[in-house]
Amino acid sequence: MAEMLPIVAQARADLGTVAHTPGVxxxxxxLKAWGVQRTFGGVHAVDVERLEVQKNVITALIGPNGAGKTTFFNLMTGFDKPNAGQWEFDGTPLAGxxxxxxxxxxxxRTFQLTKALSRMTVLENMRLGARAQPGENLFTALVxxxxxxxxxxxxxxxxSLLERFKLDAKAxxxxxxxxxGQRKLxxxxxxxxxxxALVMLDEPMAGVNPALTQSLLGHIIDLRDSGTTVLFVEHDMHMVRHISDWVVVMAEGKVVAEGPPRDVMANQAVVDAYLGAHHDTDLGDDALLEEPSTKESA
Known part of the structure; x- marks a missing residue:
């Protein structure tokens, strides 16, 4: 396990001063986003007035299926275009x-359904992720x-990374x-x-064998403790409570709650989002929150 950096400890402490209100x-x-909207026909898949992600911590983005979480990921990372809105990453505008x-x-970012290139080796897949590859230029490739x-x-x-993730034997x-599970790794x-600087994980535990779950959890925590910001979508509330420093809740495309895991699980707006109104239920009960990890409809 990586030793937590001072900047990570400070970032976690800073969150203790933040109000537990949507869009704080x-x-x-x-990452800062405001006025982000995405509609499909007459359906508002995403309607985020404001959302900010604190640096050097683990933030969970949760909500029922169809809440717009994956669509929001797609917008932020350039895989989809919004109807309106702006966002910036580390001070640089990224809309469009x-x-x-x-x-x-x-x-x-990673995806709900892994994007590994099946007919390439594990090592070749890894090489594709590197920046600044001179061999991609036609002229330098000839020399x-x-x-x-x-x-x-x-x-x-x-x-080195494959060894860290215990995939070196599969190179x-x-x-x-x-x-x-190995594809997720x-x-x-x-x-x-x-x-x-920021890794966005879309349902990292979906379809993972329980034997690899703890390994994935450990790697996510290591990312934070080594200074990488993590934003992840997940349905497993036990995992959310276990590793996240901050939780953002979406429902019907909107941010309806934010705060530390324990407070969010007891928030009535969150209970209503998952189970409907008129429920007096604590989302700290894992049995009520274990949802199937299916692909979102929006």
């Missing part, structure tokens, strides 16, 4: 910026001396031969090849 301003936000540029700026040193650096970094195997490891 954070002391040191790495292509997904590749977003990634190069330091904000990367091995110009790209071989960088290729060696990339390979060494890839193998020469086709990615398509990996189990669902590969996607997370590949995301780190670009040294991101």
């Amino acid at each position: 301003v954070k002391p040191d936000a790495v 910026v292509p997904a590749s540029t977003v990634s190069n700026r330091g904000m990367v 091995p001396a110009l790209w071989r040193p960088r290729e060696k650096e990339i390979t060494e970094k890839a193998m 020469q195997d086709f990615a398509g031969s990996l189990s669902g 590969l996607e997370m490891a590949r995301a780190l090849m670009s040294d991101p």
Whole structure:
């Protein structure tokens, strides 16, 4: 496990001064979004008035299926375009910026359904995630001396990450031969090849064998403790309470609650979002919150 950096401890402490209200301003936000709207026909999939993500902590984005969580991820990372709204990452406006540029700026994401290239090896998949590859240029590709040193650096970094994620023995195997949990690990490891400042994980535990769950949890905590900001979507409330520093709740495209995990689970607006109105229920009861990890409709 990585040793927590002082900046991480300070960021967590700073959250203790933040009001537990939707759209609250954070002391040191790495991602800020305001007025973001996305409609499909007459359905408002996303209608976020304001949302900020604190730097150097783990933030969970939760809500019932169809709340707009994945759509919000898609908008922030350039995989979809909004009807309205602005957002910035580390002070740089990103609205309308292509997904590749977003990634190069330091904000990367994983997907509900893993995107590993099945007919390439695990190591080749890892190499794809690296920045600044001179061999991608037609002219430098013709001169091995110009790209071989960088290729060696990339390979060494890839193998180091695969060892960290306990996938080094699979380096020469086709990615398509990996189990669902191993593919999740590969996607997370590949995301780190670009040294991101913010990693956005879309349902990292969906379809994962219980034997690998603790490993994934440990890696997410390690990301934070080594100074990487984490924003993740998850339905498993036990996991949310266990690893998140802050929780944002979406329902019907809107942010309806924010706060520390314990406070959010007892928030009546959150209970209503999951179970409907007129319920006097504490979401701290895991039995009530175990939802199937299915793909969102929006």
